[in-house]
Amino acid sequence: xxxxxxxxxxxxxxxxxxxxxxxxxxxxxxxxxxxxxxxxxxxxxxxxxxxxxxxxxxxxxxxxxxxxxxxxxxxxxxxxxxxxxxxxxxxxxxxxxxxxxxxxxxxxxxxxxxxxxxxxxxxxxxxxxxxxxxxxxxxxxxxxxxxxxxxxxxxxxxxxxxxxxxxxxxxxxxxxxxxxxxxxxxxxxxxxxxxxxxxxxxxxxxxxxxxxxxxxxxxxxxxxxxxxxxxxxxxxxxxxxxxxxxxxxxxxxxxxxxxxxxxxxxxxxxxxxxxxxxxxxxxxxxxxxxxxxxxxxxxxxxxxxxxxxxxxxxxxxxxxxxxxxxxxxxxxxxxxxxxxxxxxxxxxxxxxxxxxxxxxxxxxxxxxxxxxxxxxxxxxxxxxxxxxxxxxxxxxxxxxxxxxxxxxxxxxxxxxxxx
Amino acid sequence: xxxxxxxxxxxxxxxxxxxxxxxxxxxxxxxxxxxxxxxxxxxxxxxxxxxxxxxxxxxxxxxxxxxxxxxxxxxxxxxxxxxxxxxxxxxxxxxxxxxxxxxxxxxxxxxxxxxxxxxxxxxxxxxxxxxxxxxxxxxxxxxxxxxxxxxxxxxxxxxxxxxxxxxxxxxxxxxxxxxxxxxxxxxxxxxxxxxxxxxxxxxxxxxxxxxxxxxxxxxxxxxxxxxxxxxxxxxxxxxxxxxxxxxxxxxxxxxxxxxxxxxxxxxxxxxxxxxxxxxxxxxxxxxxxxxxxxxxxxxxxxxxxxxxxxxxxxxxxxxxxxxxxxxxxxxxxxxxxxxxxxxxxxxxxxxxxxxxxxxxxxxxxxxxxxxxxxxxxxxxxxxxxxxxxxxxxxxxxxxxxxxxxxxxxxxxxxxxxxx
Numbered sequence: 001x002x003x004x005x006x007x008x009x010x011x012x013x014x015x016x017x018x019x020x021x022x023x024x025x026x027x028x029x030x031x032x033x034x035x036x037x038x039x040x041x042x043x044x045x046x047x048x049x050x051x052x053x054x055x056x057x058x059x060x061x062x063x064x065x066x067x068x069x070x071x072x073x074x075x076x077x078x079x080x081x082x083x084x085x086x087x088x089x090x091x092x093x094x095x096x097x098x099x100x101x102x103x104x105x106x107x108x109x110x111x112x113x114x115x116x117x118x119x120x121x122x123x124x125x126x127x128x129x130x131x132x133x134x135x136x137x138x139x140x141x142x143x144x145x146x147x148x149x150x151x152x153x154x155x156x157x158x159x160x161x162x163x164x165x166x167x168x169x170x171x172x173x174x175x176x177x178x179x180x181x182x183x184x185x186x187x188x189x190x191x192x193x194x195x196x197x198x199x200x201x202x203x204x205x206x207x208x209x210x211x212x213x214x215x216x217x218x219x220x221x222x223x224x225x226x227x228x229x230x231x232x233x234x235x236x237x238x239x240x241x242x243x244x245x246x247x248x249x250x251x252x253x254x255x256x257x258x259x260x261x262x263x264x265x266x267x268x269x270x271x272x273x274x275x276x277x278x279x280x281x282x283x284x285x286x287x288x289x290x291x292x293x294x295x296x297x298x299x300x301x302x303x304x305x306x307x308x309x310x311x312x313x314x315x316x317x318x319x320x321x322x323x324x325x326x327x328x329x330x331x332x333x334x335x336x337x338x339x340x341x342x343x344x345x346x347x348x349x350x351x352x353x354x355x356x357x358x359x360x361x362x363x364x365x366x367x368x369x370x371x372x373x374x375x376x377x378x379x380x381x382x383x384x385x386x387x388x389x390x391x392x393x394x395x396x397x398x399x400x401x402x403x404x405x406x407x408x409x410x411x412x413x414x415x416x417x418x419x
Numbered sequence: 420x421x422x423x424x425x426x427x428x429x430x431x432x433x434x435x436x437x438x439x440x441x442x443x444x445x446x447x448x449x450x451x452x453x454x455x456x457x458x459x460x461x462x463x464x465x466x467x468x469x470x471x472x473x474x475x476x477x478x479x480x481x482x483x484x485x486x487x488x489x490x491x492x493x494x495x496x497x498x499x500x501x502x503x504x505x506x507x508x509x510x511x512x513x514x515x516x517x518x519x520x521x522x523x524x525x526x527x528x529x530x531x532x533x534x535x536x537x538x539x540x541x542x543x544x545x546x547x548x549x550x551x552x553x554x555x556x557x558x559x560x561x562x563x564x565x566x567x568x569x570x571x572x573x574x575x576x577x578x579x580x581x582x583x584x585x586x587x588x589x590x591x592x593x594x595x596x597x598x599x600x601x602x603x604x605x606x607x608x609x610x611x612x613x614x615x616x617x618x619x620x621x622x623x624x625x626x627x628x629x630x631x632x633x634x635x636x637x638x639x640x641x642x643x644x645x646x647x648x649x650x651x652x653x654x655x656x657x658x659x660x661x662x663x664x665x666x667x668x669x670x671x672x673x674x675x676x677x678x679x680x681x682x683x684x685x686x687x688x689x690x691x692x693x694x695x696x697x698x699x700x701x702x703x704x705x706x707x708x709x710x711x712x713x714x715x716x717x718x719x720x721x722x723x724x725x726x727x728x729x730x731x732x733x734x735x736x737x738x739x740x741x742x743x744x745x746x747x748x749x750x751x752x753x754x755x756x757x758x759x760x761x762x763x764x765x766x767x768x769x770x771x772x773x774x775x776x777x778x779x780x781x782x783x784x785x786x787x788x789x790x791x792x793x794x795x796x797x798x799x800x801x802x803x804x805x806x807x808x809x810x811x812x813x814x815x816x817x818x819x820x821x822x823x824x825x826x827x828x829x830x831x832x833x834x835x836x837x838x
Contacts, residue, residue, distance in 0.1 A: 071482045078677070080672075114703050257497035259708040283539070
């Protein structure tokens with residue numbers, strides 16, 4: 001083990017910071033970064049992370065798939081590949097997307113290092129400093145960070161238990177344009193949204209698409225959880241209804257495994273070349289090895305059954321969380337009832353500052369993500385995201401119980417409890 | 420097989436281009452992009468690509484390494500990992516760099532999706548539109564593309580057969596600063612440079628470092644080929660001499676396999692956090708799966724012997740290329756004599772336009788990269804890069820012979836031949 005205190009300095013210290021580009025000022029650690037170090041201690045029940053639960057993935061089968069891949073096609077799997085992504089996997093991705101009503105051409109698919117990279121590239125292509133990006137309130141912390149690095153101005157649009165509210169979208173567009181700023185796109189997660197877990201119904205999808213088309217704002221539809229519906233399938237993807245004004249982002253991180261880092265963007269034809277060129281400039285090409293691992297898996301293994309196993313596993317955990325929230329959280333708390341995905345969003349009385357509460361939760365051996373992490377504008381202070389994806393149902397119950405106790409104590413300390 | 424002519428349009432065509440950011444104008448296909456499609460036809464001897472030759476890589480061993488990894492540590496390998504990269508691999512990377520005189524701390528290593536991603540992130544952190552980046556003349560096409568996307572102004576600095584010329588560097592700095600522009604960094608490939616194959620001697624490394632320190636310009640040392648010296652080891656890395664003013668980029672693409680997409684940056688301590696944050700924004704985290712594949716390989720396999728096998732394989736090909744150039748190229752042509760790496764750089768009489776010559780070469784069943792691809796300023800029209808890394812020695816001889824014929828014919832057509 002190297003001693004990380006030794007730095008072996010061989011030159012004069014330089015002030016590199018004064019040479020940074022203007023955008024570097026926006027490269028700030030997210031609120032949840034330091035949290036994860038604490039939350040990953042084994043004695044803490046982490047309701048913080050969004051790591052998929054790989055216990056349902058048959059490792060022996062994965063090992064065989066990959067061994068076969070190297071033995072039969074190693075010289076391709078280990079070589080540089082196409083900047084756009086492997087043609088065979090792009091075809092298979094079209095089959096996966098067909099499950100959500102999308103009819104697509106493999107030539108319009110660009111494979112990326114996780115869908116995060118697609119978000120990065122789309123930001124790079126579209127965002128000039130000061131441009132507005134519309135997002136749900138709250139929204140995915142990783143997207144907020146990327147938009148910030150491209151110096152976008154992020155404007156949140158109200159959600160309710162059915163997701164983004166169309167009238168609020170109309171109002172936001174009007175109000176942003178009244179200030180003379182340019183709106184580049186609407187970013188949203190229609191299925192089992194991160195962080196709220198809510199699902200946008202079909203009629204709202206149609207209405208939002210119609211608003212965006214009329215206003216010449218394109219839609220970035222981020223859909224990592226779409227196949228993880230527990231009770232019924234999710235509505236068709238927005239991309240199914242509009243191939244021209246929607247950029248669709250998909251990922252195998254939640255349906256196969258995130259360690260492979262394979263995601264994709266399905267884009268209107270006119271965007272494809274720019275996206276490929278900017279991806280080549282960013283990473284040269286995505287990994288043939290991880291792409292072909294997924295391609296072999298999709299070709300030879302019962303992947304739909306495997307997704308069904310994941311759904312079963314997450315459903316049990318969702319039920320454990322909702323039940324124990326009923327049991328242990330105060331009556332004043334409200335939370336979402338997700339039909340799929342990984343997350344529950346809890347609103348507490350406004351006096352409770354969930355960020356300030358974290359140290360007490362850690363003492364009680366439970367971790368969550370404070371709501372403010374999911375807002376670019378400082379809101380969310382009385383909310384929290386709870387993930388049920390990773391711990392066992394028993395640990396979830398234990399964690400929710402402990403957290404309920406911490407919250408009740410804080411409420412009684414502040415005199416906000418009803419009783 | 421999907422019919423790629425079918426596009427399944429479901430909405431009104433939109434003009435996305437008019438919404439592009441300013442930087443999108445710089446997202447242009449490189450000159451060699453269309454070339455590679457042609458060069459990859461089996462009947463063409465491709466002296467164009469820089470694909471490493473994986474025939475020396477024992478696939479059965481690789482398959483076993485990876486199978487074992489999944490069976491023993493699959494739940495980590497297939498999960499999300501650290502944004503900075505896996506701690507164990509970062510330690511092993513320090514051992515690899517020690518072979519070139521670098522003493523480093525694993526905490527200062529950031530693992531990236533190939534070293535291309537490191538180039539992208541460094542550009543993002545440092546380059547404001549209009550900033551100057553100094554590069555060798557000629558330089559790596561992928562770096563030029565990335566600098567262009569960040570709207571840098573690329574200024575080439577003269578090279579000779581010993582690499583970058585220190586006096587030319589002094590002159591370039593002076594002349595750029597006379598125009599009031601900011602120089603952000605010097606990008607160079609000291610070992611077996613792409614595209615010229617030349618190696619910068621130790622005394623020039625010291626002199627260049629001293630110039631850059633005095634002028635407050637930091638050095639980006641890109642070193643994918645350093646361990647591929649055929650005749651003697653390459654000089655110590657520039658980073659070995661100055662840990663504070665050098666950002667070092669390394670890669671396993673040429674010493675193990677590019678399909679894994681694992682590279683790294685070793686940076687001054689003050690830069691690390693920004694680099695990790697910007698990488699997380701770009702890809703969330705590098706693939707645990709490919710990182711741990713490399714980690715297992717380094718831990719359990721004779722990787723130094725494997726690099727020696729690669730060197731032997733490439734040396735035979737270099738010799739075949741240099742011999743056949745002597746035999747078949749006109750007396751007026753001059754070329755470099757690489758001591759390692761993948762490439763020979765050929766200068767022809769100035770009347771020969773190597774880009775215009777390509778179709779004739781393709782007819783003669785040989786491909787190369789025209790020299791202008793490696794210049795941001797339109798120079799290089801009478802030069803070409805020839806790669807010896809991938810074809811067999813027989814195919815190299817065949818290709819060089821055919822190309823020599825095409826060049827001689829062109830010279831005689833233009834009356835530029837001596838005879």
